Structure formats: structure tokens, C-alpha cells
Amino acid sequence: MPRAYDAASVEQRIYQTWWDAGYFVPRTDPDRQPFCVVMPPPNVTGELHLGHALTASLQDALARWHRMCGDPTLWLPGKDHAGIATQWVVERALAAEGTSRHDLGREKFEERVWEWVRLYGNTIDEQHRRLGASCDWSRLRFTLDPGPVHAVRTTFVNLFDKGLIYRHERIINWCPRCATALSDLEVEYEEQDGKLYHIRYPSADNPDDGVTVATTRPESMLGDTGVAVHPEDERYADKIGGMVTLPIAGRQIPVVGDTAIEMEFGTGALKVTPGHDIVDFEIGERHNLPILTVIGFDGCMTDAAGPRYSGMERFAARDAVVAELEAIGVLEGVEDYHHSVGHCQRCNEVVEPLISLQWFLNVGKHDQPGTIAGNAYGAVVNRDIEIVPDRFSRVYLNWLENIRDWCISRQLWWGHRIPVWYCAACGGHSAHVDDPAACSQCGSADIEQESDVLDTWFSSGLWPHSTLGWPDAQSADLEYFYPNSVLETGYDILFFWVARMIMLGIENTGDVPFRSVYLHGMVLDAQGQKMSKTRGNTLDPLDLLEQYGTDALRFALTTGTAPGNNLRLSDEKLESARNFANKIWNAARYVISVVETRAASGNDELGDWYHLPAPANREDRWIVSRLDGLTAAVNQALSAFELGEAQQKIYDFAWNDFCDWYIEMAKVRLRDAASADAGVAATTLVHVLERSLRLLHPFMPFVTEEIWQNLTARISATGVGLPASIMVSSYPVVDTPRSAPDAESDVEVVMQTVRAVRNMRAQLRIPAGQKLEAAIETNGMGAVVEEAKEVISVLARVEPLRVLDAGESEAMSGISLVVNPLVVRLPLEGVDLQAESDRLRRELDSRRQDETRKEQLLANPNFVSKARPEVVENERQRLRSLTEERQRIEDIIAQLDA
């Protein structure tokens, strides 16, 4: 084994062996509760970024843990056609070639996208393999596969036939560049510097009087059909019910009173443009104002804007309108104004609210039981679905409380084409799962399918069941793996995706899609900035895993962070994780070298190293007790989705308890290779290492497998029945009562003793190579110290070390270290006795303070009567120990002063 762990030389080889062995494919067992998680399907043309790496690391850790626990485990991978995103990418490619989708036509364009998918669609799968993702590639799904397509159509037709899907003309968010409708969620609001224009609309009966309105979008005034003021606004009391003249257009429009108007904002008068503003649309509905569309689907002014503006691009029209308003003297002022403007999530174009004929899903209201929204609301309120961390439950519920019908149609060519057919003969339309040959109402063959496609999230909303075979009720996978166990994803798509899956999952199957939702945070750069291509601060996970190793990348992404919290990724964090992989590697190299050396000299008996039911040696009892404590804590943390905590605990145990202390202590016993105790130590080393590897495997799959293979190849596993790979071995559980608090506290005293001597050596600047003479007063711990004599001697570099008999005391000439109950005497030459006395007095003072604090606490009758008994007992014991320690220091000072 090389001195340093070389990730590059092992990862791809190991991954291949796992896949070849079929470990990723679940072995279903009707008697066992399965574990199932579906991968959030990445865009089919996408490339792996750190968000994918994070989500995959977490899902893989969960999947590997459950698989090792013996649960039939399915991690189902897939990809999303990502309608608007993919169409956008291909359209850009076409533009570069000097052509467009309109030149190609719908069919040729679709074929072109499929070509693109065939070319780049596998990239991200390969990248997931590099990450070590243990997903079942034999079940890989694509949202445009026949199964999911069938599920989408079935869902649509069911909802259509129930009357919940309807077509309606309504104001929606429109992206003029993508030329499609967007859902509310696909609009991103950005704060921008703009202008607030004050425009006077003269009164119809008195052109010298009028109402001044304030707007950030003066071009939209061409579509105004009213002015609204608050009914209680005294400034406008005489205007309500009257008419004003719309400048430029010259139309007369009414002034209405509406309580939605904020009197404090602007002039307190709002121009109402029902055709181009969602709030105005609602005001218009309340007052029966006509709707005028002055901006078209192409982002240019329509004929309704008047001959001078018709055909003019909307922002050019803004300038022209302002100029004209100024010219005719109604522009009363312009002020700088900071406001938020909606942009297309995909192409960043400024979104235009427009009246348009679209398809909607009626989701009902959250407080109407039995509606889609009502069921989705109830599932979380009733805890049928648990969201981790819990605070996102409220975010989810708040969103549902304000939900509106979902605009599901998109004017795109790439996606699930809406399965509705219009009949030219009878004018009717109907929805069908299978393409019909003729009108279902009049039988005419003159039918045509709706040209719109569905919102991408409509199909991903079916993901937990559409991937498992729904609507085929006979599907074994659906029967066995639905509901999924966990849905793991980022909080940024809680509404887009998680909420839709809950809505459509319950609608289609009558059951929740998953039991738990685990939400992770966003990966930020070292400065806490969101990573984005435009900022140029993205890190490529492929580069990182080559540089640091996949295990290090995974560990860095998932350790030291709590669920739902963002994390900053830095070189330091990656280095630290890589160092940890290397630390484990080297600890293993040592243990393996011990096994090999012993085997070479015929000492290859390791006994029942796998179970190690009842170690006898104190140090072994200590490390095994610590290991069991770790095992319990890790299992508990994993059950609570606290993966970061679990990993931190393994890290601490492996590095501190095992490497820094146990291995170093074991070396002392291993010096006499022929001794029985050396064999016992070797056995414990193997036991602890092997279990630690299994604990760590879900998080660092590659290095643990590589070590595990190296280790198990060199040891006899008679009677254990070791599997061929660590990934199908069993996850450690605390199954034997090996807890040894006495050994833990005894070894703690030994470690404190070593630390105290080392500390003093450093303070006195005694070179590491120089041995020190020492004597220890044992005060009741004679047996422990006697047995640990060699360990203390070697680790603290004291020699000779005398263990004093009970009652025996050392004549005082040097330094005394109190490690209660022990006193370590270092009879150094030339110690300044006054300085030593001062040092001890300082220590005494600090001890007395602690003691006084404890005494006061225990003297408080409220504490003694109200605190839990075990807490009080704890404090009493602590006080006894402090008192004892204080007395020992006092004794030494007395000797010194004598």
C-alpha cells in the first residue's frame, strides 16, 4: 500500500466492481421494509455542478447506510427533459448556425433536440458514477420515456375529465423572448434602478383640473382603462365616479374607488392597466373596466396602442411615450426609483404580464378538504410527511395558503404535448391518453392536437410514482417502493417540485409520495456568494474530485453543516477532508503491517476479531466502549438525518481516540510480538479499524472499500462469513453490552497523566529526545497505573518511572503534577522551588474557585430540590473530586514550604 492514499488509482476500478456485482440493484424481500429514494432528475443536457454533487452525496450516504442495514434499497436515477431550459439551449445552438426553430418547423426541431439528447444526455450519468453514486442504473428513467409519458397523459386526462383542468383567458406572465407563458414560480424578481413618472390625467369636464398618477411603466398607459384611488382619500373624494382624459389616446376613463390602493404610495392615484398588470387586472375585474392589450406576445406595441406606437418595441415605446407626454405638458415629474422587476428564470428577459388563453389546473384552496391543495396541505399538517428541517414546513404551508391555479401550458415545442384534440367539424375538444383517430364527439377525422406542451414540473411532479410504473396498478415496483422513503433535494425547489409531487402524488395514488423530505442548502463559494457562471465563481466537481479525491469532495460537502443550511466550500475544507481520508489510510496501513508482520512470524491468530464480545484488557475495553458509544450516536444521528453530525463524530473518534491514543498505546503492547497480549492488541486493532470503516463507508465509499479489501484479504475470517464488499456488509450496531465506564474513566486518567507531563516538558522546553525521571503516587489507582506504566513511560517519555506503593511518598525536590487522584513527581535538578510553589498556588486558587462555585450550587436548596437527581449527584461527585484535588495541592505546597 502506498504511503499516501491515491484516490485516482482506485475509484473507477472499485465503482466498476460494485456495478458488475449488481450491488446497486435492490434485492426485494416482501418481509422487509424497503428504502427508496428517487434522484431529483437533472436536466438531460446538464453537466454536474456542486449542487448535484451535494444532493448525490447525501442520497448516496442514505442509500448506502440503509443498504448496509439490510433494507432492500432502491436509489432510482433519472433525467428531466427540462422543457424550456433544453429548448433554450438548442435554440441558441441553432442561432449560432444562423437558423431558428421556426425555419426548421416543429417536427424537425423536435428531432434536433432528440439528437442533442442522444449526444449529451449521458454525460451527467457518467459524472454521477464518478461520484460513487450507488443508484440502480437498470431503472434509469427519462421524463419522455414511454412510461412517464403514459403517466403524464393519464394524469392529464383524469384531471381533465374531473373538470379540474380547464382552458381560460387570463393574465399570465409572458416571456417575449422565449415566447411562452410562465408560472408564477418561473418569474424571478430583481431589484433595479428605474424611474417613477408622474403623469397628469386631466378631468374630462375641466381640463385644468385632473388626477396625477405615478408609474414606472409609462408605455403601459396606452392600455389604461381607469384610474383608482382609495375611497377614503380626501384628496380625490370629488373625483370618484368622474371621468379623466387619457393623454395621447384621448379616451375618457373612469376614476374608481378601491380599497387596495395605498394612499401613501406615489400620488395615491393608480393608473389601471388590466391588460398588463396582475394587480390592475384584479381591480379591473372588480369595477368592470375593459381590458386592452397594447403590448403583444413579441414584446412590441399592438395596434391598440395607436398608430404612432403600433409595432414599436416596448422599451423604445417607453421613451417615446415619455417624450410625447412631456411635449403635451402632462409629465409632472420624474424621480429615481428602486423597484423590483420580474425576469424570466431561464433567459432573464423582462417578463410581460399579458392576457392569454392558457390551460390551468384548479388546485382548490388549502382549507378545502379533498382538493389538490387541501390534501397537500393536510399531508404536512398531519405529519404524514415530515419535512427536515421542520422550519420548512411552515414555508411550505404558507405557500399553499396563497396558492392560485397553476398555469400548466407552455408555448414550447419540447415537452409533453398537451393531449387534447380539437375537432374542426363540431368545434368540440377532448382529452385522450392514446392519440385518437377521430373526434370522440362527432366522429370526424378532422382533428388536431393542442400545440402547447406542459410545464416541465407537471411531469416531474409525478416522478415518485411515474418512475415506478404508475398507472399500472400491477407494477411490482410501485407496489413495493411506493411511497418512497425519503425525498432529498435543495430547499430552492420546495415549491416547484416538492409541493407539486405531494399534490399530484396524492391525487394519483391516494397516498403521499414519500414519508420524509430532507432539504439541503445551497453550495456557496468561500466568500459566501452564490455560485454562478456569470459571476465566474463556479467550481467544477470533476476538477475537485480529481484534485482531492471523490471521498474528500463528498466529505467536505456534507460535514460541518446542518440540514437546510447553506454551506461555503473552500480549499481548506477540501484539504481537511482529503487529509482525513489519508489519515484513515495510514492508520490502516499500520494495522495491516501489524497483521502481516505477525503472520510472517507465525502469529496469525486473531481469534474472534469480528465480534470481539468481551475484551479483557483495560485499553481494549476503553476503545471498544468508545467505539460502541460512537456506533450508537452515529446510528441515532443518521436516523434523524443529521449526516454532518454523524460524520463529525466518526472523524473525531477515528482521529483522536483511535489514531492518537489507541494505536499509540497498542504499539507498547506489540513490542513483544510473541506475547499473548500482543495478539490481543492486534485483534482489537483489526476489530476497531474494520468497524470504523463500515461506519464511515456511506460517506467515504472508495477509501473504505479499498482499505477493507486490503485488510480482509490478509486476515482469516473463519466463521464470520464476510461478504465480498464492504458496501454489502452490515452497518455496525451496538449489539453486545461492552460499555465500560470504569475503563473509560481509568484510561482518561492515564491520558491526562501523559498530557500533564507533556505539557510540563513543553513549558520547561525539555527536548523531546531527553528522558525524564518520574514517580507516581497512585492514591488508590495502583493497579491501573502499574498496568499502564509502560504506556505512560513511552508516551510521556519518562524513564525510569517508579510507581510508588500506597502511602509511600516521594521526597520533594522537583515538580509535582496533580492529576487527581494521581500525583506525578518530576524530580528535576535546579528547579526554582519558589516558582514551583507559586505555580501550585495559582493552580490551587483556580481549583478553590471551582470548588466554591460548586459548594454554592449545592447549598442552594432550590437546586437540590428541583434539579433532576442524577444532575445533583453528578455535581456532588464533581465537588468531592475537586475537594480531593485541592487537598492534594495543599499537601504538596505544605511539603514544599517545610
Place this chain on the structure above:
RNA sequence: GGGCGGUUAGCUCAGAUGGUUAGAGCGUCUGCUUUACACGCAGAAGGCCGGGGGUUCGAGUCCCUCACCGCCCA
């Protein structure tokens, strides 16, 4: 305008159900080629847990309030 999160060591972050002396990584300082590891070892310094108030025998943890930063929704 409403809501959520954050504020803990120089930096980045952990700290279930309130309970010993608040932890880690990185960084800093002092030593060390101690045969698993310098991607390392040993030692050390560094914190009125954002401010204020409250509940409690006891608060980083629970409640109220204020401030600043970030995010979501409108």
C-alpha cells in the same frame, strides 16, 4: 408589507429533549525526520455565544424586544 434563516474563537461552521470547564476544521504561536501518516506528531494562545429584557435553582439553547446581514413570498 408579511415570513424565514443567520449573528458562537482571527476565518468557516457544529452545538436533540435547558444541566460539569461551550467544540471542530483552517489559521496563529512553540517544539519535533518519535519507522502508519509533515495530507503528520506534541504543546499553547484565542470566546461577557450580536445588544437589552424576561422565564428558571440553572439559558448559547425557551420567551419578548432591538440592531445588522442573507433569503423567500407579495
